[in-house]
Amino acid sequence: MHLAKSNAISLVGLTGTVVEVEADISSNLPGFVLVGLPDASLSEATARVRAAIVNSGLNLSQRKITVNLSPAAVPKFGSSFDLAIAVSVLAANKPFAKSRLAECVHIGELALDGSVKPVNGVLPAVMAARSAGFSTVIVPAANFAEAKLVNSIEVLPVNNLRQVVNIHGYDCAVDVVTLPDVEKTPPAQSSEKDIADIYGQDSAVESLVIAAAGGHHLLMIGSPGVGKTMMAERFASLLPNLSLEQSVETTAVHSIAKNRGLIGSGLIVRPPFEAPHHTASAVSLIGGGTSIPNPGLVSLAHNGVLFLDEAPEFQQPALEVLRQALETGEVAISRAAGTARFPARFQLLLAANPCPCGNALNPKVSCICSAVSRQRYINKLSGPLLDRVDIRLQIQSINATQALLARQETGRQTTEQARLRVIRARSLAAERLSGTGYSLNAQIPASLLHKRFAASREATRLLDIALKRGSISMRGYDRCLRLAQTICDLDAGERVDESHIARAVTMRGSERLAGAAA
Template sequence: MSTARTWAVALTGVDGHLVEVEADLSNQTPEFKIIGLPDKALGEAVQRVHNACKNAGLDLPRRRLTVNLSPASLPKHGSGFDLSIAVSTLAAGGLIARRSISGTVHIGELGLDGRLRPVPGILPAVFAAARAGFDRVIVPKANEDEARLVPGVDVRAAASLAEVAAWHGADVAVPEVVAVDAAVVEPLHEEPLELADVVGQPEAVDALMIAAAGGHHLLLSGPPGAGKTMLARRLPGILPRLTEEEALEVAAIRSLSGDAVTRLDAAPPLESPHHSASVAALVGGGSRAARPGAIARAHRGVLFLDEAAEFSRVALDALRQPLESGAIEVHRAGFTARFPARFQLVLAMNPCPCGNHGVRGAECVCPPMAIRRYATRLSGPLRDRVDIDLPVARVAMNRAAEGRRSPLTSAEARERVSAARARASERWRATPWRRNAEVPGTWLRQGALRLGPAVRAPLDRALERGALTLRGYDRVLRLAWTMADITGCDMPGLDEVGRALHLRRGMTQ
């Protein structure tokens, strides 16, 4: 028998699919061919595998060699299949044990000298192998720490093809090879910013805590220097720490982005793309393999769009679908990738192009048409998905001189936010939702959780006048429930509904 089989992983977004790599030798004109819907990078594996085997002292037989990647209908991308192709061809030629490779998943790119190079997406690939029932995975040495984050899997890290072949019974000398460093950069972890550093913005701090407690989206509008960016960047610091499962989800997306993942980070991520970012930079994509964009990288954290009105209209409208579904889909001609995208959106914008419209003592040079046009850069459907519309004014000189900082520290605010989320989680324990912002409006407008007529009266009037859409009505209800959770009330009252309506429609209205 001249056929040998092993396994690799094809990634589509964060989803991994096990691929059976089978090699077959036949007594025909020497040729090396890969079939099974490989892309260009994978098709070039023929030369990499041939040279790597030769330089490792493992010459392939001069016969017709066919490698099939099954299922053939699944697109395969990238160079991470090199190692599995090499060991299957060596086993087909009788140089290593067929039985040994049949129950092992091999992931890695080969250099021409036989060294194993790291590849992105190791964490979701090893996850996929574990879910499929495999308990042994061989990865490049540079990806070892990342692969070991998956529990219950025997991870073996190798620096060269010869080392892998020796594990599988080949009679080959294993040279002392310096492992290839990961061709990725460890992301910079900044210390969380302190909420107590905020001066003279008690209403904004209160709204920030409400947004954190319920998972609500937030729009900060005001002139330059009012502290919009300062407030937004402190939101991740008051969010509850990620659970191990959530941290693994975030780490998997970072791995697909090409970041080095050596440990689990419990801090919620913060993504802040520049306003010149394209739609592809926000949504993600790629011509061959899908890479997550800023929307997916903000999963379980905060997506902050500073100078939101300067983003292209198409890029902003791309946010609407993930805000509702909690996921983003990337469609290309050859594949469709789905990434989780459950994040909190924070938008910051000026009142006009020059930033001085409505500011006391400042002169606005923008014509009325330009002011109106600037305000409509955020479409109505996108604004309707924002729970809190918070105007932020510049801090008065007397407050700044007094140096009155926020009475709440980030740690204290995080404790209150965690307590409020615990109340909400207990209330929704029999449902798929855990945060108030995720609960469908029908659950809040009907049944046992429906508020009394007197409490609903301001909302009903706003809906009848057309000041609120039904989606906005539901979002005010969610805000009211979050305020009740913060104060420890069993149900929202008229005060919570009034404050929620106030935040929803903007404090200056």
């Protein structure tokens, strides 16, 4: 009886668990059995591993081979276990001379010719291996750029199975490892569009800056052609670069996503921007899958921006699933095999026409929609969803004369200037919130907001009156306070005053958006 063990990583969401791959060769009828509750794609590993070993010119035992993936209760998906299975089978048949199996994790899919193919989720898998105390990880050469982003662990790239067993002391001829060419990451902000290109909408642009400075969600309502999409496309450029922790977490999410390809030469340093089509389903937004949960667009927009253009055209279930992510900053996807959790703390940008024909706010073109159809159209954005949106803008169209005058103006605010203002305001907020676990004004919980950052009674008089009249809800009251604090930070003020509150109330708008649009 011969027994050998190697190690692999099972990923559920961003959580990686070490799986011990045991191979036993016994004197029974020839066969290759895989146990330990593998999924369908993993069960096919026996055929891939057998062919890869034989076609690599390595010795495969003709006796009974049993491979166990332990612990059995841990969900196991995909083909990334192939490499660990092949190594344990070879080691059981002929122990390696200088084996490093106990301190090494193997990640990779095997092709039938023995080459090692790239897999998704290498970054979080290597992070899990490091956290578990392993000193070395062997990965496909195509995943090397991604794996080496993790510090304090040795990363060994391989092109084929022969190179893997050679690392462990198996005497066989090998080729030199070849790494794929990796394109250099372009300089940050090199292709970003400038807010100086937006003419005649200075107040709307300032609202974008306020939203960026405080992390506030934003809704823009206006006729077609007023610049809603143009503003949204420039919003992400107002945000500062991600911190190291944010970069690692964001890159890890994109590493898992099946349709995003391989991670290039470095971490994602700019906030991601996701803009799905209005036909996107609830599953594409929130994430899902039959067996392997895949992150949705809300998770791919983590630490960045999710822009829903023509928001009322989205399916109602797709809009409503956003509420959990907006409230908790996390998405939990439950399947029979377990629950995968993905981070989803993003800024939501919504753009909408005021009515089906789009001309309810257009002074030049008459609206052909009835009051009922306008009400029904804007009511597609539910009250609970809108209650989580801090800034609600009605953007008016400008005439040709206003546009020409705006183009002739000099000294217009650029994206770089606005970004510096945002960075300064965020620094003030981070300093004030130091030790609380929060860094943005929009994140401050109500308990902390009223205890440590309460404005004076004189400053909140306008809000108190609106609350008594029922013009705003208690949640709206708190959101106005957070918004006013951001305006104060942009003005470099010491404390929120009545003017900051007044601007916040104006930007927050009516709680009954449908009535305003109609």
